[in-house]
Amino acid sequence: MIQKQDASSSALSPPVAPIIKVERLVKRYKKAETNAVNEISFSVRPGSLFSLLGPNGAGKTTTISILTTTLQPTSGSVMIADYDISRQASAVRKNIGIIFQKPSLDLNLTAEENVRFHATLYGLYPFRPSYKTMPKGYQQRIDELANVLEIREDLFKPVKKFSGGMMRKLEILRSLLHNPRVLFLDEPTTGLDPSSRRSLWEYLSKVRLEQQTTIFLTTHYLEEAEKADDICIINKGNIVAHGTPAQVKAELxxxxxxxxxxxxxxxxxxxxxxxxxxxxxxxxxxxxxxxxxxxxxxxxxxxxxxxxxxxxxxxxxxxxxxxx
Ligand SMILES: Nc1ncnc2c1ncn2[C@@H]1O[C@H](COP(=O)(O)OP(=O)(O)OP(=O)(O)O)[C@@H](O)[C@H]1O
CATH class of the missing domain: 3.30.70 (Alpha-Beta Plaits)
Incomplete structure (x- = not known):
């Protein structure tokens, strides 16, 4: 097994504290005979693109659900941005953005309304009945992100007129509104055509560069994982390879x-x-x-x-x- 646990430290750069640190994480579902996640440990460098890869049933969704505080682990520990996911779940949630496999937009609202309701629901801004009456901070942030994602022109259109790719962009915009330090994406390009998939990647790298966001991604697509700084391959709940794509390739x-x-x-x-x-x-x-x-x-x-x-x-x- 390959394990490059400390890819962050090299002779040239001082070691950087990981933004995500997973230690001996275990999840056993009720009545299951084996662990869905079996004592896995890995860390993620701030600002990096990290990809968790594995076949169906490997334990990716289980892992991402624990890291995003929606599922309790059986044992082990996870620290995100120096907060413990079990003891400081709400602080963890403030520092992360999540994009799930299934889109969760309200099709009857405009793009901006979707973002506004989300922002109010999460207590980021007080609710106002229109974009123009929302606080300046909100307007600036949504404009800035809409420009990065190139959906500025579509902000006031109903979401039901959006293509799959545009909906994904809107979900990214919404998840970035509160400046999360880590963005979790669970198979974000499933169901997108190759050109939407390519442009989504361009936007994600732009966001990563401009916002210094760490991206944690699960995917079935190997060509997407190949773009990652570090990858971790899991199979049947166990880590079977961990390192840069080049290291995984070279050693295997x-x-x-x-x-x-x-x-x-x-x-x-x-x-x-x-x-x-x-x-x-x-x-x-x-x-x-x-x-x-x-x-x-x-x-x-x-x-x-x-x-x-x-x-x-x-x-x-x-x-x-x-x-x-
Ligand atoms: N709620 C649950 N109750 C019991 N077992 C579960 C539950 N959710 C997942 N499992 C089991 O845990 C294991 C890991 O599943 P998980 O969904 O994490 O895999 P995955 O890598 O995300 O798979 P996929 O790529 O198909 O989404 C599988 O054996 C699955 O059957």
């Missing part, structure tokens, strides 16, 4: 090149002289990181008839882990 899937030549004896002798790990089977399979490939190929003098590189994708790593 081998990078190699297949080489062949008419004069195989000469090629094999050369590969061995270059101190490369290679078997007798043809074509020769040479374990080689891609950054060394060029120099090794230049050093080989035997004329080659085959050069085939194999670079692992996160998908390869994922299938490798989940298949076990």
């Amino acid at each position: 899937v081998e990078e190699y090149v297949l080489l062949d030549a008419d004069d195989r004896a000469s090629l094999l002798a050369e590969l061995r002289r270059l101190d490369l790990s290679v078997g007798e089977q043809v074509p020769f399979k040479v374990s080689l990181a891609h950054d060394r490939l060029h120099s090794v190929l230049k050093a080989i003098e035997t004329p080659l008839t085959l050069i085939e590189t194999h670079l692992p994708s996160l998908e390869d790593a994922y299938m490798e882990i989940i298949g076990k």
Whole structure:
């Protein structure tokens, strides 16, 4: 198992206190025979994009529900922005924004009304009957976010006229209104077409850069997780890999090149002289990181008839882990 628990500290930068710290978290549902989440520990760096990946039933929703204070853990501890989720749940809620799998907008209201009612419900601003009569602070914040998300023009339109992508943007806007330090997204792009999915990602990275928000994401889409700073793969309630996408890939899937030549004896002798790990089977399979490939190929003098590189994708790593 890969576990890079302390990706935040390096020789160049001082260690940064995690914004989320999960320690030995366990959830066992009533009457269940096994733990849905089985003593998992990980931490998330402030301002980073963190992705929790796993197949159906892995324990992602259970974990995100505990972290967002909607489900009680069986044991273990979770700290978010220095608050304990069990003892300081309301302080945790003030510091987080949540976007659930199912949209929760009122289709009969305009976009701005949806945001206004939410803001009033959460005690962020006193209720006023129109946008114009709301406090200046509210108007400025909603304008700023609507500009980032590029839905300024649509703020006063009824939500029932919105596309799926626009609704998602509105939900993001609404969840960011109180400046949360962490935004939780549970499979946010499920049901969106590829172009809405792409633009949602652009908006999320913009928001992350401009608002310094930490993003905690669960997804089934590997290409989305590949954009994350850190990923954590869970399967049957256990962490099976944790690190940057590159670390997960590098440690789980081998990078190699297949080489062949008419004069195989000469090629094999050369590969061995270059101190490369290679078997007798043809074509020769040479374990080689891609950054060394060029120099090794230049050093080989035997004329080659085959050069085939194999670079692992996160998908390869994922299938490798989940298949076990
Ligand atoms: N309310 C519940 N009562 C009993 N068992 C549950 C409950 N919710 C989830 N489980 C079980 O806990 C395990 C983890 O489920 P969870 O929903 O957290 O997985 P997931 O990774 O979010 O899956 P998916 O990708 O399908 O949403 C599964 O075995 C599931 O059957």
